[in-house]
Amino acid sequence: MPDQPALIARNLERSYGEGSSTARVLRDVSIELYPGRVVLLMGPSGSGKSTLLAVLSGLLRPDRGEVTILGRSLWTIRESARERFRLEHFGFIFQGFNLFPSLTAAEQLEMVVRWGEGASPREARRRVGAMLDQLGLGARGHIRADQLSGGEKQRVAVGRALLKNPRFCFADEPTGSLDWGHGEQVIRLLHAAARDQGAVLFVVGHDPRLIPYADRVVHMVDGRLSDEPASLEPTL
Ligand SMILES: Nc1ncnc2c1ncn2[C@@H]1O[C@H](COP(=O)(O)OP(=O)(O)OP(=O)(O)O)[C@@H](O)[C@H]1O
Ligand SMILES: [Mg+2]
Numbered sequence: 469m470p471d472q473p474a475l476i477a478r479n480l481e482r483s484y485g486e487g488s489s490t491a492r493v494l495r496d497v498s499i500e501l502y503p504g505r506v507v508l509l510m511g512p513s514g515s516g517k518s519t520l521l522a523v524l525s526g527l528l529r530p531d532r533g534e535v536t537i538l539g540r541s542l543w544t545i546r547e548s549a550r551e552r553f554r555l556e557h558f559g560f561i562f563q564g565f566n567l568f569p570s571l572t573a574a575e576q577l578e579m580v581v582r583w584g585e586g587a588s589p590r591e592a593r594r595r596v597g598a599m600l601d602q603l604g605l606g607a608r609g610h611i612r613a614d615q616l617s618g619g620e621k622q623r624v625a626v627g628r629a630l631l632k633n634p635r636f637c638f639a640d641e642p643t644g645s646l647d648w649g650h651g652e653q654v655i656r657l658l659h660a661a662a663r664d665q666g667a668v669l670f671v672v673g674h675d676p677r678l679i680p681y682a683d684r685v686v687h688m689v690d691g692r693l694s695d696e697p698a699s700l701e702p703t704l
Pocket of ligand 2: 517518519563640
């Protein structure tokens with residue numbers, strides 16, 4: 469197991485709003501993420517989990533603090549360089565899935581391999597078919613995203629993030645709208661991406677059944693990270 473963190477975040481602060489309506493969402497958050505390991509971030513709704521994910525992954529600028537990824541300071545490089553870095557190294561699974569409604573499940577995935585990597589149509593079809601099978605969507609590839617169920621969309625989003633074998637995968641509630649059978653399938657895939665490809669997996673989730681698949685569980689408590697849940701946070 470490599471001992472060097474691939475991502476180091478130091479003293480992150482982030483607020484929304486101004487003046488008396490300012491909400492301080494992140495207060496002095498520091499964390500290190502290691503290749504090959506799954507970190508699960510838990511915490512009540514509105515506690516800042518998606519905000520932290522966005523700051524760590526180059527989508528939302530912190531007010532203060534630093535994120536260093538593979539030795540580069542994510543928030544001091546230019547926007548274009550940050551964008552390239554994200555495209556090259558990051559896979560995302562967002563809370564809202566962000567699929568293209570008029571493309572089929574298979575087309576959403578083929579785009580990643582064909583345009584992202586320049587694979588041939590045949591190679592793209594092969595890899596996409598294998599991924600859809602792994603996600604239990606083998607028979608749904610030809611269905612348009614706007615006709616898929618919430619859980620099917622979610623699994624397509626997971627496939628899209630993992631297909632390019634990213635070095636970092638940021639997943640916001642990747643099992644949120646899935647029954648546990650499919651949820652377990654998804655967390656197993658994410659876990660395998662960490663184990664087999666040495667990816668950094670940063671997963672936001674609230675289901676305690678995810679815990680056994682995590683190498684470390686951290687909790688958002690009053691804008692800070694804690695190894696223990698907030699005392700009032702329900703355990704289920
Ligand atoms: N763009 C924004 N402008 C103003 N406030 C925001 C914005 N985004 C988030 N917030 C506020 O910041 C707080 C943290 O939001 P965030 O989305 O990070 O929470 P979360 O832990 O991901 O919640 P959930 O579990 O419901 O997804 C919330 O109070 C939210 O209302
Ligand atoms: Mg959220």
